[in-house]
Amino acid sequence: MTVHDLRQKFLDFFKEKGHSIIPSASLLPENDPSVLFTTAGMQPLVPYLKGQAHPMGKRLADVQKCLRTDDIDEVGDNRHLTFFEMLGNWSLGDYFKEEAIGWSFEFLTDRRWLDIDPKKLYVTIFEGDNDAPRDEESMGIWQAQFETQGIAANIGEAGKDEPASGTEGPRIFLYGKEKNWWPGAKTKGLCGPDTEIFYDTGRPHDRSYGEVCHPNCDCGRYVEIWNNVFMQFNRAEEGGSLEILPNKNVDTGMGLERTAAVISGKTTVFDLEVFQTIFRGLEQLSGKVYGSDEDIDRSMRIIADHVRASVFAIADGAVPSNVQAGYVVRRLIRRAIREGHTLGINGLFLQTVANVVIGEFGVFYSALETKRQEVLDALKEEETKFRETLEKGMRELEKMMKGGDMTGEKAFILYSTYGFPVELTEELVKEHGQHVDRLRFQEEFKRHQELSRTASAGMFKGGLADDSAETVRLHTATHLLHQALRNVLGDHVGQRGSNITKDRLRFDFSHPQKMTPEEIQKVEDQVNDVIRRDLPVRFEIMDMDEAKKVGALGFFEDRYARMGGKIKVYFVGDEERGYFSKEICGGPHVRRTAELGLFKIQKEEASSAGVRRIKAVVMDSGA
Template identity: 50%
Template sequence: MIKKMKAAELRRKYIEFFKRHGHAEIKSAPLVPENDPTCLFTTAGMHPLVPYLLGEKHPAGKRLVDVQKCLRTGDIDEVGDPFHLTFFEMLGNWSLGDYFKEEAIAMSFEFLTKELGFAPENIKVTCFAGDENAPRDNEAAGIWIKLGIPEQNISYLGKDDNWWGPAGQTGPCGPDTEMFVPLDRPDCGPACGPACGCGKWVEIWNDVFMQYNKTIDGKYVPLEKPNVDTGMGVERVTAFMQGVRSAYETELFSGIFAKIADLANNPEANYNNRRARVVAEHLRASTFLIADGVKPGNVDQGYVLRRLIRRAVREARQLGINDMFCSKIADVVISEYSDAYPELAQHADAIRDELNREEEQFAKTLENGTREFNKLIEKFPPQLENKVISGRKAFNLYETYGFPLELTRDMAKEMGFTVDEKGFEEAYAKHQEQSRAGAMQKFKGGLADSSDKTAALHTATHLLHKALRLTLNNSVAQAGSNITAERLRFDFTYEDKMTPEQIKQVEDIVNEQIKRDLTVTCEEVSLEVAKERGAIGLFEAKYGEVVKLYTVGDFSMEICGGPHAPRTGAMGHFKILKEESSSRGVRRIKAVLE
């Protein structure tokens, strides 16, 4: 019998189950990836573990389990319907070259039937049908049948349905097997199942068997040690276990909706209200982003955060909330989620400050921009059928009044208009602004390569970090990094623009360490030992009690998980190309190794 449970119980049951099966619990990584320049956010549970899925040894061992914070922006415009979310939690268990299909499927079956209470005959599964790159996965299907899943409950589907990855153009990938459970509604017909699309069968879990590494030339090379990567969404499963349609109807959001209804003085501002759903979802996501160090800005992660906050503010105004409110919603999120994510309580003041500052700034933008938008709309003849706001006029709203394109598009849609977005981008490019379209490309995901050039640039960020602390002050801290095979980008906390003399000094310090041909060593030590030695603990939340400590000669010591050069001598000449503001209180350096 299906067991009713809340999200906290689901998380606990999942972690405890896999710990009993020999898995080490690891903490959630931050929402901002450290070593992946092609992706703005941690988009899946496997994202922070890519180096280990490719063969690097994980400090916690070969069997891992976690609850990972994730954020995806591809469906941001769909948030407001009963189902879409940007921020979500993903339960995952991992085998890094240890067990494979038989044990993974057996544990999934045991958890679904014993811990969650699903009857075997009410579970349907899908397996990979096979193609020119990999054969049909008869092995997985045979394991399910042996465990008690009726053969007629197994479907074979193609790559669009039963193949995972790679997240970018290259990387680990392989067939998967997905588990489906039924909603309480009649079959759509004799062939009703996971592939029919009627909505009765809901995917509840996914076991990915990473057997291949896709290369840059499109080949699928078998991995020497295949891995298992699984994913079960907390929000989706919680809703299912409680017998409701969506996560918005569960305790994951009930406290937030209660606060929205109170602030709006409207009991109907609840999970059934589209605007209330936007406010609840976007401010929950924003709270987690700020806790992980993101600040509202005009590019990259900051751009997304600003968009989430501003969309929430506009929808709240339509609900009748005209006073400052964002930090009040954040307080609910902090209160209800801090047991699972302590970083929320640790950064509560920063969360409130950033939300208040952004909300105050946007209030004036919203008032002035809305007035000008309405003037623009009034100029269209009422009888006109195809009502299109030109890209130039949309850009003028942005440039003159700070009115984001997304806001213009949302308001236009509500009034039966469309926006010439291509024309907007052309106008934007002409004014030599940062291209929003370029930033959006990063939302598609992908994984950084681990070439020698990338490894050298990663080591250069360690040298740069220490050089900045020596040149500016010892409180300078890394706020993010972005590394490709061509260049590095390094964000750090500092209020003032660096002088040319300071930039030159930093370059000289880094190049001196390269010239010294220092050895780069890696040790696995406890987090406590790393701190005692004076290591810089960047992104500590993503590591467990055992960490990798990288030391560059006698110069720098950092906790890190990325690829590194073995020595500094062959790295090349370090050159800073640009030093600029990234966001409030954060500077950005772009540099190369020549």
């Protein structure tokens, strides 16, 4: 089964179960400064899990693009990825445990869908503690499901009882909050027990991880493929007691690549066809063969993963730069280039790999095809710049070696000043009988990281889950700013990203040059005039064609158009006095513009090529 087969089967299954299929949100979180990228399937749906009505109803299913960089240095082994897709089905106060567990089991085992032997499946549930009771309900539902297949699902104790090998024996295992509770043991907000589904790969147990294997054993025999989270509680404050929710939600997640690999009998995710296609392209470029050498495999995996992640990120607006999301993309690209150098690839090659990625994924993610040239141009520009950087670094490295041994401090200067990878420094100085003091390099690197963290402390506050009055006011102010910029500068202005904390808004928009002081003042005056007029703010639920007919702005509309889903269009103003703005948005917003108080632009600056950035605040009108 390919990832494309699994992705489509999942969506078809839940569509039959009455779910609306919603598109993936952008990798750049909309108005969520708590993270640089969308890292989980639930992240874009937090407002709806908290009670806001979703325009597509109470039953939803999607495939969410995700990007995590916590383990970026581990990519190259047989399992780590930066970019991945997460399948999810959601109940917003509709169905609960009975249906969620039943449908999970049906999708996995029914011949019409994945046709997995149920004897290969094992589940975990929350064991209970002084804070919350054991999840007896999920236990009973699972036992009933397995019983339909002639399997007696007994309860086992992790690390003590051997999991069942046939139709009898332990199949359900109990764990505490560290394994079967979301989001965290004492975390504030919506929370609840979860039940995870594991697949038995049949690999021999590694006893270095314990005498007896179990679903959460780190030896890797059992692989988690699906997680059902039951949000039935709310914790009002960090570490506080739990309150039972009147409306309970279901939040599920299935990693697309991991599941496709496991049920296809692949040893690693890199054995999947989507990666093998990229490897074949790299073989032609390098003359090397994937699978012939561990170092070659590592380099090709890094290139495949990093270019795939970069293609998706750039298509969503994360242009390579020296700050925030753009910096992560730059790092991914440069690491891929370095591995290309290791493979002996001469000349520019990222565009070739990117075309393979777009060819594989463009059918489902139409924005990749739409923005193909934009992505290719960004990669070519970055690769050209970095090769020039490498040349400068090479000259500096030669000077340093003439001045004595290559120290860890010198290697860090090459890395921090010239962007010269330490691995490449090590490779080159080795040819001259020298070596880099990696320990000293790491000390310098960590010191630099600490300084960076200190400098950016407090940058990521609030977030999508922050629906405070301050963030809601700033969200509405962003709409007014967007329209005012178009009125003053022209219709070429379009949103390229936004970021809101409780203290300020940041808005990126397309414009070729620096704004004049007069233009900035005109924009600010227009926004404040709309605030002064106290116009109503309301929304209507429409489809994309209806939104276009009424003239609503929507610069990320491809994510909705692909699925043909319902959307919210927010109107500022009314028919009698005229509408100031109409824009596609998930909300939330104030009810009248006078609630914003006073709007003030603090800064206008460059963000990237052809993109400007405004930082602004709202304050009480008397301030």
